[in-house]
Amino acid sequence: MAEGTANAFVRRIVTKVEPYIPQIPKPKKKLTLQTRLLWSGLALLIYMIMGQTPLFGATTPEFDFLAFARVIFASQQGTLVELGIGPIVTAGLLMQLLKGSEILKFDFKKPEERGIFQTATKLVTYIVIIAESAVYGIAVYGPGILEPTVLYILIGQLMIASIIIMLLDELIQKGWGLGSGISLFIMAGVTQQILWSLFSPLPAGDGGTIGIIPFIGQSIMNSDLSNVFFRSNQLPSIFGLLLTAGVLLILIYTQGMKIEIPIVSTKYRGFSAVYPIKLMYVSNIPVILASALTANAVFMGQMLWANFNPQNNNLFMNILGQFDPTSPSTPIGGLIYYITPPRGLELAVLDPTRAVVYVLFMIGIVVIFGKLWVELGGLSPKSAAKNLLDADVQIPGFRRSNQPIEVLLNKYIPSVTLIGSMILGALAGISDVLGVFGTGIGILLMVDILINYYNQLVKEQVEIVMPRLGALLGRK
Numbered sequence: 001m002a003e004g005t006a007n008a009f010v011r012r013i014v015t016k017v018e019p020y021i022p023q024i025p026k027p028k029k030k031l032t033l034q035t036r037l038l039w040s041g042l043a044l045l046i047y048m049i050m051g052q053t054p055l056f057g058a059t060t061p062e063f064d065f066l067a068f069a070r071v072i073f074a075s076q077q078g079t080l081v082e083l084g085i086g087p088i089v090t091a092g093l094l095m096q097l098l099k100g101s102e103i104l105k106f107d108f109k110k111p112e113e114r115g116i117f118q119t120a121t122k123l124v125t126y127i128v129i130i131a132e133s134a135v136y137g138i139a140v141y142g143p144g145i146l147e148p149t150v151l152y153i154l155i156g157q158l159m160i161a162s163i164i165i166m167l168l169d170e171l172i173q174k175g176w177g178l179g180s181g182i183s184l185f186i187m188a189g190v191t192q193q194i195l196w197s198l199f200s201p202l203p204a205g206d207g208g209t210i211g212i213i214p215f216i217g218q219s220i221m222n223s224d225l226s227n228v229f230f231r232s233n234q235l236p237s238i239f240g241l242l243l244t245a246g247v248l249l250i251l252i253y254t255q256g257m258k259i260e261i262p263i264v265s266t267k268y269r270g271f272s273a274v275y276p277i278k279l280m281y282v283s284n285i286p287v288i289l290a291s292a293l294t295a296n297a298v299f300m301g302q303m304l305w306a307n308f309n310p311q312n313n314n315l316f317m318n319i320l321g322q323f324d325p326t327s328p329s330t331p332i333g334g335l336i337y338y339i340t341p342p343r344g345l346e347l348a349v350l351d352p353t354r355a356v357v358y359v360l361f362m363i364g365i366v367v368i369f370g371k372l373w374v375e376l377g378g379l380s381p382k383s384a385a386k387n388l389l390d391a392d393v394q395i396p397g398f399r400r401s402n403q404p405i406e407v408l409l410n411k412y413i414p415s416v417t418l419i420g421s422m423i424l425g426a427l428a429g430i431s432d433v434l435g436v437f438g439t440g441i442g443i444l445l446m447v448d449i450l451i452n453y454y455n456q457l458v459k460e461q462v463e464i465v466m467p468r469l470g471a472l473l474g475r476k
Contacts (some may be wrong), residue, residue: 006104014119021122024170031175040177040184043168047185050080050161057154059144069295071193071442072288074185080161085182087132087162088169091125093289097376125166133158139303179456183449190442194244197236197437205233212236234344234435244436244443247427251447254279254423259412263393266400275388275395277409280424281379281416284448286369287428290362291441294339301336302329341432348433355433362429363422370421374413381409 031039058078070077075084098104099117106113137155145151169181177184200211208215208227216238219225231237260274301321309317310325312333321336323329331337338357342348348355374380385405388394398404424444431440438446 007106010104010120011116014116014123017123018119021119021126022167024167024174024176026174027176033178036176036178040172040179043172043177043181044184044188047074047081047165047168047181048188050164051076053080054078055080055082055141055154055157057145057150058141061140061144069292071190071439071445072186072291072295074182074189080157081165083129083132083136083158083162085165085169085185087128088125088166088182089288089292090132091121091128094128095121095124099378122166122170126163129159129162129166133162179449179453183452187446187449190438190446193438193442197240204235208235210235212238212241230345232346234346236437239345240435240437243431243434244438247431247436247440247443248447250427251444254420255447255451259416261395261408263388263395265393267392273393275393277412277416278420279416280420280448281413282370282373282420282424284424284444285373286366286421287424287441287444289369289373290365290425291428293365298331298336298340301331301334341429343432344435358433359426359429362432363425366425366428367418367421370417370424374417379413381406381413384409384413 055078060078069075069086070084073084073086073089075081075086095104095117099106104117104120106117133155137151137158141154142151145154165181165185169185171177172179172181172184196211198211198213200209201214202210204210204215208218215231215236216228219228229238255278257279258276260276262272263275264272298321302323304317305321305323308314309322312318312322312325318334320334321331322333324332331340338354339361341358342351342354382402385402388405389400389402394400395405395408398408428440428444431443436443
């Protein structure tokens with residue numbers, strides 16, 4: 001009864017507000033791949049220009065509240081993309097959780113219901129944009145702005161910029177581009193960080209350049225290669241470069257590991273294929289959720305510390321977290337100290353307990369979110385069995401009904417969820433501790449996004465023969 005009431009309420013709201021919500025129209029016919037790539041490139045160019053455009057009236061905050069979430073949100077401090085894709089991701093995850101937990105029920109096989117869900121998600125995104133822009137503008141930039149009008153303008157910039165980002169994402173997803181704008185913007189941000197670590201010519205604190213490539217050239221010219229392999233102050237080094245390459249190879253290798261279950265079509269005689277259950281079945285969603293939770297915990301800890309314990313003299317607050325008064329973004333004790341990574345080998349050696357605790361924390365929390373996402377994200381054996389039957393395929397030797405297929409899938413999905421989540425948590429934690437280029441979480445996201453783009457190209461070819469099977473395989 002409650003589910004029906006919730007659905008009826010959402011439908012009623014969507015019906016009333018849909019005419020007033022800006023929409024990107026779908027192309028009248030499917031565009032060529034080259035045209036879609038051009039549109040994707042244009043959207044990315046606009047996003048990158050926004051990332052270099054400073055916020056009018058913004059002052060430099062005492063510390064960066066979103067430092068731990070910049071990679072996930074593809075954001076840049078002090079620019080129009082201050083909030084990045086954060087509001088879109090937050091609203092999208094919220095709606096997926098509501099749907100996965102069946103608080104809201106929508107049959108995506110019906111275009112009308114799928115459209116209602118998409119419009120409801122967009123409406124929630126607008127609400128999140130308004131809330132986050134106001135709260136962030138007041139809490140972060142408000143203390144440094146004396147004129148209220150300037151603060152209102154700054155909050156307006158955050159709102160308008162976030163709406164533009166949402167429309168760019170919609171432009172790509174509606175068929176003008178390829179993939180999703182969210183994935184594209186995250187991948188561009190991580191790639192930018194990696195290229196910066198490789199080639200930046202700007203001077204660093206050790207007398208060389210930030211980028212490892214020009215630093216190696218500089219060291220060869222000075223006949224001094226003693227600091228090339230390891231560098232202090234978390235600067236890019238050959239060790240970091242080799243570590244980044246190693247993590248990339250491990251991710252690519254593990255992404256290819258899967259269990260293949262044979263399937264046959266019930267509509268097209270003679271057609272057979274395989275249904276892959278990847279080792280990384282949960283994708284990177286649990287890592288994103290874990291990172292977002294950590295970022296929020298650190299944010300709240302910083303706010304509480306700044307207001308109630310700036311001198312670290314409150315015993316109870318010290319258990320939660322202590323920060324360096326001369327560098328408020330640096331935790332020095334408490335629970336927050338152990339759930340944030342000691343970035344760089346040098347810091348890890350100085351406090352190996354913190355490094356080990358952080359890695360174990362990441363593994364544990366990613367496993368918890370992995371199991372939760374499988375149940376709420378529609379990836380459980382029951383949901384997967386239903387998806388197979390809805391795609392007009394069946395497994396040879398099994399009756400065409402949910403229960404026997406669900407029993408078969410139940411042998412594999414819980415195991416790959418646990419093992420895959422542990423691998424992802426360990427890779428993210430160890431990579432962050434040892435200091436890979438682009439951060440460990442950034443590398444995980446980039447590889448997953450690139451593989452998803454490759455799978456999408458494959459899916460488009462499969463859809464020519466079997467549209468519904470192509471869509472099913474594309475999700476895996």
